[in-house]
Amino acid sequence: MPAVMPVASGGIHAGQMHQLLHYLGEDVVLQSGGGTIGHPDGVAQGATANRVAVEAIIQARNDGCDYLNEGPEILASAARWSPELRKALEVWKDVTYNFESTDVPDALATLTV
Amino acid sequence: MRITQGAFSYLPDFTDDEVKAQVRYCLVNGWAISVEYTDDPHPRNVHWEMWGLPMFDLTDPDAVMGEINGAGKFFIDRLHNITHLRR
Numbered sequence: 344m345p346a347v348m349p350v351a352s353g354g355i356h357a358g359q360m361h362q363l364l365h366y367l368g369e370d371v372v373l374q375s376g377g378g379t380i381g382h383p384d385g386v387a388q389g390a391t392a393n394r395v396a397v398e399a400i401i402q403a404r405n406d407g408c409d410y411l412n413e414g415p416e417i418l419a420s421a422a423r424w425s426p427e428l429r430k431a432l433e434v435w436k437d438v439t440y441n442f443e444s445t446d447v448p449d450a451l452a453t454l455t456v
Numbered sequence: 457m458r459i460t461q462g463a464f465s466y467l468p469d470f471t472d473d474e475v476k477a478q479v480r481y482c483l484v485n486g487w488a489i490s491v492e493y494t495d496d497p498h499p500r501n502v503h504w505e506m507w508g509l510p511m512f513d514l515t516d517p518d519a520v521m522g523e524i525n526g527a528g529k530f531f532i533d534r535l536h537n538i539t540h541l542r543r
């Protein structure tokens with residue numbers, strides 16, 4: 344099978360960056376729509392918050408940090424000098440998506456005649 | 457001048473130790489490192505000049521740091537000379 348590019352889209356935001364990179368890897372498209380334009384200071388600030396978050400996590404990963412578990416601290420640390428990220432983390436801090444998978448067969452077996 | 461393109465451009469300037477850590481990560485992954493520079497850091501300028509030679513066989517981060525700092529010193533010195541000439 345040829346390689347495919349995972350795409351995360353829908354309800355993602357800067358505060359989940361460590362999880363997104365852990366589960367999806369670095370060859371990934373992160374389509375953060377609401378998590379960008381929903382930033383209280385504006386779209387550009389939302390984009391900056393996402394860039395700061397992804398770069399802070401990648402730097403920590405490359406340095407050998409346990410970035411999945413230390414992710415919230417790494418992001419909080421970057422938010423101390425990045426007002427854009429600070430506000431994004433504050434706005435979306437309670438937004439998580441821990442759904443059960445919906446990718447299951449839901450067809451009922453029917454009798455064949 | 458701050459530019460916001462390329463990796464880590466949204467983070468504060470790296471210290472030498474932080475640069476070296478990233479260089480080490482590249483080398484551990486088996487990637488070749490080259491130092492490039494430009495006086496036109498435009499998003500669509502993909503043709504930067506290369507500083508010296510590509511370092512295909514390099515395994516020591518310190519050697520890369522030497523090249524980076526050598527390039528930095530060269531351009532800072534040149535900038536000072538230009539500033540001096542304009543006075």
